[in-house]
Amino acid sequence: MSQSRDSHYVVRGMTCQHCVASVCEEVGEVAGVSGVEVDLASGRLAVSGIGFSDEDVAAAVAEAGYEVAA
Numbered sequence: 001m002s003q004s005r006d007s008h009y010v011v012r013g014m015t016c017q018h019c020v021a022s023v024c025e026e027v028g029e030v031a032g033v034s035g036v037e038v039d040l041a042s043g044r045l046a047v048s049g050i051g052f053s054d055e056d057v058a059a060a061v062a063e064a065g066y067e068v069a070a
Helices: 017-028 054-063
Strands: 005-012 033-039 044-049
Touching: 005 054, 017 033, 017 044, 017 054, 044 054
Parallel strands: none
Antiparallel strands: 005 044, 033 044
């Protein structure tokens, strides 16, 4: 059985609560993601769940129109 993991990222380009909602919606649809929290001021994205990859999260952020800082 896989263990739950918590991962943190920094998202570039978010400027408002609509941006936050877009990122939360897209990342929340990634298979295995059970929780998403975004702090607009810092750009910090916290993702929790089982079986998701960093690449999947970055692709979802890109789909929302933003980018994960390297």
